Amino acid sequence: MGRPQQCTVLAALAVEVGRTVPADVLVERVWGQEPPERARRTLHSHITRIRRSLEMIDTRSGNPARLLLGSGGYRLDMAPDDIDLHRFRRLVKRADRRLCSEAEARALLRQAVALWRGEPLAGLTSAWAERTRDAWTLERLDAVVAWARTELAIGDPQAVIAELNVLAYDYPLVESLAATLIQAQYAAGRTSEALDRYAAVRRQMVEALGIEPGPELQQVQQAILQGDRMGRSGPAISRDAVLAPQVRIPPRRPTHAVVGPAPRRPLVVPAQLPIDVRGFAGRESEMAQLSDILETSQAEKQPALCVLWSAAGSGKTSLAVHWAHRVAQQFPEGQLYVNLRGFEPSGVVVRPEEVTRMFLDAFQVPPQSIPVSLEAQAALYRSCVAGRRMLVVLDNARDVDQVRPLLPGTPDCLVLVTSRRALPSLVATEGAHPIAVGPLRYDEARRVLSNRLGAARVTADSAAVDRLIARCAGLPLALALVAARAATHPDLDLRTLADELDAAVGSAGPPAEAERDVHVVFVWTYRTxxxxxxxxxxxxxxxxxxxxxxxxxxxxxxxxxxxxxxxxxxxxxxxxxxxxxxxxxxxxxxxxxxxxxxxxxxxSAEERSAAVRRLLTHYVTLSRRAAVLLVPHLSQDAGEGQDAGFPRITTAREAVEWFTAEHALLLDIVRRAGDEGHDASLCSLARSLMEYFNRQGHWRDQINTQRLALDAARRLGDRRAMGQAHRGTGVAHAWLGRYDDAYTHSRRALDLSCEVGSTSDQAQAHLALARVFERQGRHREALDHDQAALMLAEIANDRLAHAVSLNNVGWSLAMLEQYEAAKDYCGRALVVLREFDDPSGQAATWDSLGYINHQLRHPAEAIECYREAIRLNRDAANRYAEADSQHHLGNTLMTLGDFAGAKECWQQAVVILDELNHPDAETVRERLTGLEQAQSGIGPRR
The missing domain is CATH 1.10.10.10 (Winged helix-like DNA-binding domain superfamily/Winged helix DNA-binding domain)
Known part of the structure; x- marks a missing residue:
């Protein structure tokens, strides 16, 4: 049909098929309240083109479609059933149960729902199109819910789950949709999923709308918690109740997760300030200025932004950290700190999106809820900070672009920036208070030396002290080096030190004038x-x-x-x-x-290159050895055993601790390897980091690292490494809910592994694809890929991958309610896993068996399976998996009426998840709250 405006004209006529639409109405629907002067002439051109197009189409009814000029407007003359919208509405109206049987209603509603293909009025952006799209979406959801209830009435919850899972993801705030899906999950025996869905919906409603779920959702949750089997069609809900929320239906979600505001209070208050500076002296004037600015901003309820700026070595960071510690108690809801590394000699600065990710981690925002773009991340960060009294220290900023996305939008915060530059645009546009940090005054510098060397030694030779202070130009960094030299040589006369420092002048090299004095001290200290x-x-x-x-x-x-x-x-x-x-x-x-x-x-260049290679070898080797403890099937590529040159990392817990300690440096090492052409080392590091990033939820780091690995593999011409990088990228996208990207990368990984003939890599790619489909509730497709992985693992004679695939096939079968077959596969997986020292793999399989036995109504066996999973996870120090199994055990105990046992399990799970700062803690906490309410006979307060 051509341009969007022309499509909008046709849509406006189709909605009113058979009726004349005034030209003014068409103009308003296309251009809004303020149309251009030539709008009517343009409308006439669109009408002419539409009329020609209609002459060439075949309609469903066989009747022609004509566009006629009426009195003051235009009329689309065609059979209403030739337009999907009107056919949909007619089918829904005929499905009224007062007019037909339940079976007829089910068939009619199925036909109506099937007419929807994609987004209505796709690509049209006028205000009328937006309003109409939202209204039609409500009609669609109403019809889907009505159809789903007819399916539940005849006892087919699985069909409902498959259809509603996708819609519930796109429209999480529509209560009737959520309630019907929860009913279907419960009717299918998937109690745990049903309760998890309720908890997630409640959390989103509270965060996005500030309200508790309505009576319909509360009734469904209470019925599940009290163990009452609901009627096949669930509680009777009127048409008014279906549309009761009256919230604007959001557009279909993009491939990245859409997030609402963060929880109002984090579980742990961020306290990120570095250790206070020992022996800090002076700077009374600057600290007084900072305190005055803080007091004024609090009185006027305005945000405060201060910029401490000066040449390098002037002690900006020490001043900022020391004063921040003095006022930290005035910011009880947290202190955030980051070194932006704006003037690192390597030129690698910290990007704003890296900082927002670190800050969002501090607020325990779930990784899958963090958007991709910097603007969206910054908006979410500001939402986290809103309403909280917080101190934010942005140290060592290079420019305004590094700082501006990190500024809160609330008057309750104070932001302290340090930089070598004055950042005047922050002063002009953000009202920042610039504070120049000059050299220390003479008396302040003397106090610094006295604090380190003792007053007696400083007083004993005032002339030498004066020379030292003058040569250091009052720069704290230079004074610290001089004081260190004097402190480590207590018998050395201060006059001799001053003479040595004077002698260093003239041979210190050509640094900028602002750094000349401190450079002299560097040279002097280096020579000692x-x-x-x-x-x-x-x-x-x-x-x-x-x-x-x-x-x-x-x-x-x-x-x-x-x-x-x-x-x-x-x-x-x-x-x-x-x-x-x-x-x-x-x-x-x-x-x-x-x-x-x-x-x-x-x-020499050879010496430098050899040193870099040794450093890379160190991190490649240790990363590989740590990764083996997390993913045992990597052991075939792990190289030699431990030796005296490396630390003994012997447990999964130690592996995670090592990766965590080295996280920031490993990211820099990966970049450095790429910059200097060490492509094979880069690919190895990326493979080793994959499992750690996935376990800890660092999926964006995973994507960035695998992108560099993919580039390196292309340079090497290593198609196997390319496939592994694609697989790692796909896994991360799947965790982030970007299923299109996840499928694209995982599919490319499979294609590349087939090209190179690596059956083990093919198996891993199929497992990755299976998880993409599983997370979307597409369990049949997940099973196909799990079975392919199983076959390939057998061909490759990879016993451990074979066992993992057996368990995954079992899980997919369980999701498809084929519980006996699922139990057989998981049992076979256990037999193989016992051959390996892999408690995590065994624990995962026992957890699967717990779920399967629960569904088979074998509660005693389910309880034993979950307890074995908990024991093995404790042995493996897999804290999250331990909490997950405690959660599942609690679900089983609850269905048996053992409320005390369920409560104990859920409480233990919450303790662990809180320690891990994991977002799942809120889901389990919802279970505890719901159980307490069910036992007391009350529902949530609205």
Missing amino acids: LSPAAARLFRLLGLSPGPDIDELAVAHLAALDLPATRTLLNELKDAQMVSEHKLTRLSLHELLRGYAMDLVRAVD
Whole structure:
């Protein structure tokens, strides 16, 4: 039909088929309340083109379709049944149960619902089209619910579940739809899913609309909790009740998850400030300014934004952190902190979307609920902060673009930014208060030295102290280095130190004037190091990431651990490195830049390349060994066993702890490997990180890492590695609810694995595709892929993959209510899994058997299966899976009427999930609340 305007004209006429639509009405429906001057002439052109198009179409009835000029308007003359909308409405009207039998109503409604294909008025954006689309969607949902209830009345809940699952995902706030799906799940014996659905709907209603579920949903939940089998068609619901919510129907969800506001209170209040600065002195004037700004903003109920700016080495971060600790109690609902690394010598700065993800993690926003775009993430972050008194410290910002998306939109927050730049546009557009942080005054600098060296030593040689302060130009970083040298050599005369520092002037190199004084101190301090410590300091300039573990430093320098620790102690004493966590070292960005300059100037390209390779080998090897503990089938590629050069990571718990500690650095290592052409190492790291990212919900990191791995694999021409990267990407998209992307990548993984002839990779790709379909409730298609994976695992003689596939086939069969066959497959999986040291795999299978026995009405067996799953998960330190099995055991106990036992299991699950900051805690907490209400005979308050 051509342009959207022309389609809108036809749609407006089709809605009123057989009736004359005034030209003014058509103009308003196309252009709105303020049409252009030539609107009527353009309308006439559209009418002419539509008339020609209608002459060429064949109608369902065989009658012609004509567009006629009427009195003051236009009329579409054609049979109403030739238009899906009118045919749909006629079928729904005929299905009134007062006019036909239940079987006839079911058939008519099935026909009516089948007429819907895609979104109505797709691509039309006028205000009339939006209103009409919403109204028609309500009609469709009304018809679907009516049809579903006829299916339930004849005892076919499975057909209802398959149809309503998709719609309930698209329209989660329509209560009649949710209630009918919950009834169907319960009628099919899927009690746990039914209660989970209720909890999810209630949470979304509270967060998005601020209301509790209505009577219909409450009745369904109470009936389930009290163990009453509902009538086949459920509670009688009037047509008015079906449409009662009267909420605007949202458009069909995009491929990323749509999120509402975050919970009003996080389970854990963020407290992210770094450790306060020891021996902090001075800055009374700047702190007074900050306190005045805070007091004024609180009195005027206005947001406060302060920018501490100065040259490098002036102590901006120390000032910000120290003052933030002083006022932290005024922000009881949390303190957020991030180092934006705006001036890192490597040029790798922290992107705003990385920060919003970190902050949203702090608020326990479920990973699958975090949108993709920066704008949407920033909006969700502001929703989390809204109404809370919070302190946000954005340290080391490079420019306004890094800062602006991270600014809260609430007057109850204070944002403290540090930067080497004044960021004047923040002052102009956001009302920021700039505070220049100059060098320390003489008396403040003297206090810094006194705090470190003792007042007696400083007073004993005031002249030398004056020279030291002058040479350091009052810069806190330079003073810290001088104080460290004096403190570690208590017998060294301060005058001698001053002479050494004076001698360093003139040979310090060509830094910018603003950094000249601190650079002189760097050179002087570096020259005091032993040759071995100096070499180690230089090599640290090759390390990416915000910090590094001492064992990685040992591999970087090709030293044993005792020797490395001795040299690191020398560097720490000189304040050239700092230990901000046990065994983890970091460098100030100026010192990192100095180390990078030195290593390029002093060490040969071959030495630098060898050091980087050693560091990569360290992380590739350790990542692989940690991954094996999470995914045992990787062991065939894991390489040699443990040796003295690596830590002993022997349990899944230790593996997760290691990955967590190294998370930020591993991301930098992956980028560094790609930049420097270490493509094979990059691909190996990406494969090893896959399971950790999936377990912890770092799916965006997974997608970004696998994207780099895919590029590296293409450069290598390694099609197997390309397939593995596609599979990892597909799994992450599936967890995020982006099923189209998940299918595309998983399907590409399967194609590539077929090309290279890797049956084990083909099996893994089929398992990934199965999960894509399972998460959409498409269990028949999931089963097809699970069975394909099982066959391929047998061909590859991969016993562990064979066992995993057996369990997955069993689970898919259980979802299709083929419980006896499901039990057989899961039992066979257990036999194989017992051959391996894989408690997590065994636990997952016992959990499947628990569900199957529950559905087979074998409660005693179900209870034993769940308890075995809990025991094995504890042995494997798989805390989330333990909580999940506790949750499932509670469901079984509840259906047996053992409310006390169910409550105990759910309480244990909540404790674990709260410790993990996992969003599932809210679902289980809903169960506990519902159980208590059912026992007390009351429903939720509205």
